[in-house]
Amino acid sequence: MADLEQARAVKSRLRADLRYHHGVRxxxxxxLRQGYAVCVNLDSPADDxxxxxxxxxxxxxxxxxxxxAQG
Structure with missing residues (x-):
């Protein structure tokens, strides 16, 4: 079970690691029910x-x- 601080640290690391990954949105x-997770939103399953x-x-x-964008 990860706490909020751990999840935020991983989020920051992933943001830097995936900065140029074309499928990350x-x-x-x-x-979660117990603890926290990092959620990565992708364009398509092929990017997983x-x-x-x-x-x-x-x-x-x-x-x-x-x-x-919606206008």
Whole structure:
């Protein structure tokens, strides 16, 4: 079970590591039943080459599709 501080540290690390990854649409922290996880939003399932845990923090991958501005 990861605490909020651990999840935030992993989020920061992933943000830096995935800065130029074309399929990533967002990275955040999400609450689980017990503890926290990092959530990575992707364009497509083909972009899913991420580990399931980093330093004991679960990594949840969500395929959200392409994000566009609405006007």
């Amino acid at each position: 967002g990275i955040g922290v999400t609450r 080459d991420l580990p399931r845990t980093i330093d004991g923090v679960p990594v949840e991958v969500r395929v959200v599709g392409r994000i566009t």
